[in-house]
Amino acid sequence: MNIKVGKLIYSGKAKDVYETDHSDKVVVKFRDDITAGDGEKKDSLQLKGYYNSIISSKLFEVLEAEGIKTQFIELIKSGEMLSNKLEMIPLEVITRNVAAGSLLRKFPFEDKQVFEPPIIQMDYKNDAFHDPMLNDDISIALNLATKEELDSIREITLKINKTLKEFLANKGINLVDFKIEFGYDKNQNIVLGDEVSPDTCRYWDIETCDVLDKDLFRKGECGVMDAYKKVASMILDP
Template sequence: MARRKLVYEGKAKILYEGPEPGTLVQYFKDDATAFNAEKRDVIDGKGVLNNRLSEFFMTGLGNIGVPTHFIRRINMREQLIRAVEIIPLEVVVRNVAAGSISKRLGIDEGTALPRPIVEFYFKDDALGDPLVSEEHAIAFGWASQQDLDDMISLALRVNDFMSGLMMGVGIKLVDFKIEIGRIWDGDYMRLIVADEISPDSCRLWDMETGQKFDKDVFRRDLGNLADAYTEVARRLGVMPTNAAPVTKPTLIN
């Protein structure tokens, strides 16, 4: 079989050229990073869990009419996706104060926000992905006002879906990050949800105990990251109730 062409490698995923024009293969790695990759480790099975969870969330969004880049899962670590032009802005939706907003504004972590707050961050690791305003995005040509309006609308629809889904299994959706890309149908451009949706890109807390099931487990040395992600998958029915944490796949004859 011919070797696939590498298109891009990030901290948690690799993109390869897809089998058809306009497609890519997205491979989920076991790498875990935090603080712009200053802290890093390899967590056995993390890529498998994120692949299955992102498939689950993207499929659910598609079922309610939210457009995404997801086409189908190929295997335990890979999925086929549509190639998009990624807008260089991370879109963060916050329901509860945590992380940088608590530090920035002096709000106690865990404080419920009066309404979902949408923030934009410029995608640049060297700069630490700084918080930017809509004015910055328009002035520097990253997105038009119509793009930004559509991105906010998409992000809030994702928030509604994810919040309800998580609440149903006893998990509070504290905040999450998505990326959005442009695709063209002839001369018509539209925006779709891209990248991934997984515990890597969300803050997820148990509604009763406050236990964390997201990357803060790794950031703050709170336990085993694979166990935390496995618990999310178990509650959502993505994995059987009696499943053990997923480890690296073993090749057999």
């Protein structure tokens, strides 16, 4: 698609969003910056943006093939994803298949406890309030979404989980948990936006149990980029 990239409209912790000469499309540029702990721990890892963009693109394609609407149009160059422009809903929709991370600090679950059915948790995406967990009543009172929209987000998220879990399991990856964001497209459809990458998911190697995601960075371990690279080669392998 012939597209002209325009001005920067938003710069987040790991991605930049640019307007284009098509008012309903943006370019999401995946940067090499990596952060953890509410943005307190920061670094830059060469090629991280590139790997996150190809992993996210592949997973968006897998979801589209199952009829799930995503922002993805195409990768226009390294790390730059042409996407449908969305009016983002400030909810972090988290799906948990296995107990890990912050859930274990908040609730008395056992480490690695398996959740069947999965747990869906929603956090309010608001840095000033440190992304607190909320429920439907709070979301509705904050005018973030209606009850019907929340039900629809939940239903789409369960379908996303089922699709990704099966796809990744076939590639040798256990999808432990992941965080996604939705927005409204120009026709007011609820569409999956943002990214689905090792920055926003927990991936464990099914055979070796190795961690293949941002937890390595959170814990100050080495080999972060090797893990991201491994995820890319595992999922892109035909």
